[in-house]
Amino acid sequence: MRQACILGLLIAFGLLSCASHRMTTYGGIGPERSLYYYQTGQGEPIILVHGGPGLNHYYFLPYMDRMASRNHMIYYDQKACGESEIPTDTAAMSLASFVDDIDQVRKKFGLKKFHLLGHSWGAMLAAKYAIQYPQYLSSLILVSPAGFSSADVSEASKALNRKFDYTDQFQRTQIIESQDFKNGAPSAMADLMRLSFRQNMAKKDLIDSLNIFIPEDYAKRNAQLKYLFHDLRDYDLYPSLSTIKAPTLIIAGEVEVGLPATNKINQKIPGSILKVIKECGHFPFAEQPAAFDAAIYNFLLQLK
Numbered sequence: 001m002r003q004a005c006i007l008g009l010l011i012a013f014g015l016l017s018c019a020s021h022r023m024t025t026y027g028g029i030g031p032e033r034s035l036y037y038y039q040t041g042q043g044e045p046i047i048l049v050h051g052g053p054g055l056n057h058y059y060f061l062p063y064m065d066r067m068a069s070r071n072h073m074i075y076y077d078q079k080a081c082g083e084s085e086i087p088t089d090t091a092a093m094s095l096a097s098f099v100d101d102i103d104q105v106r107k108k109f110g111l112k113k114f115h116l117l118g119h120s121w122g123a124m125l126a127a128k129y130a131i132q133y134p135q136y137l138s139s140l141i142l143v144s145p146a147g148f149s150s151a152d153v154s155e156a157s158k159a160l161n162r163k164f165d166y167t168d169q170f171q172r173t174q175i176i177e178s179q180d181f182k183n184g185a186p187s188a189m190a191d192l193m194r195l196s197f198r199q200n201m202a203k204k205d206l207i208d209s210l211n212i213f214i215p216e217d218y219a220k221r222n223a224q225l226k227y228l229f230h231d232l233r234d235y236d237l238y239p240s241l242s243t244i245k246a247p248t249l250i251i252a253g254e255v256e257v258g259l260p261a262t263n264k265i266n267q268k269i270p271g272s273i274l275k276v277i278k279e280c281g282h283f284p285f286a287e288q289p290a291a292f293d294a295a296i297y298n299f300l301l302q303l304k
Contacts, residue, residue, distance in 0.1 A: 056082025
């Protein structure tokens, strides 16, 4: 975690900052404070699992904080991502360990029950948690789910590449061949991510509003994350989805490349509700905030 500024010191010591309607804290989780967290709001707790692998919770903000007036929002950065530490033991870079980290977050806050929201790759982790730890979930919310099987990843990648026009392809080549990218400059990696994410959005002009935070040591983190792909080469979560017991809401944009897989996920999870938002892509909380918030609010209201 970064310790170079006053904010870093606040994080390190878990100091508090209070607003009129909510409490916000930052800190670390685990014996070595290895997982970074940020929490805000009040009400029933929601743990949020970001996409990736390799991203962090920053792109959720400020969008998801809209729910902080009625829910206790708990964000964390997955290991080797964002503000969290890079594990020295490569054995920690496993799918099972990433799922167990969600439970470490639950334990940190002493939650007996909570809502779990995962976006993109994070939705797959959330679904695996729901399968492994059903006793703790009040509900499961899968936003633009991705990567539920190796085949899904391959098909989504092909579909996304088909969305690149000549200008996009030229720009991608320029970024990849730039000296900044070859040197592992965070700004170059952020540019490449934005270019890719933009193809999967209905409102492409909103791409610059996403807070894509790339740490200075991204290259080192990425090298460690590669060990995770040993578990992702050939896997399929679909056969286990029928065992999910938590009430499940699935939200997706109508133009995102993963929509066929999302429909399949909806068919496999018993009693799940699918909300497809019009004129929306892979980031519904940014592209169609009113429809996104309403879908979650109405779903949680029905559970009361």
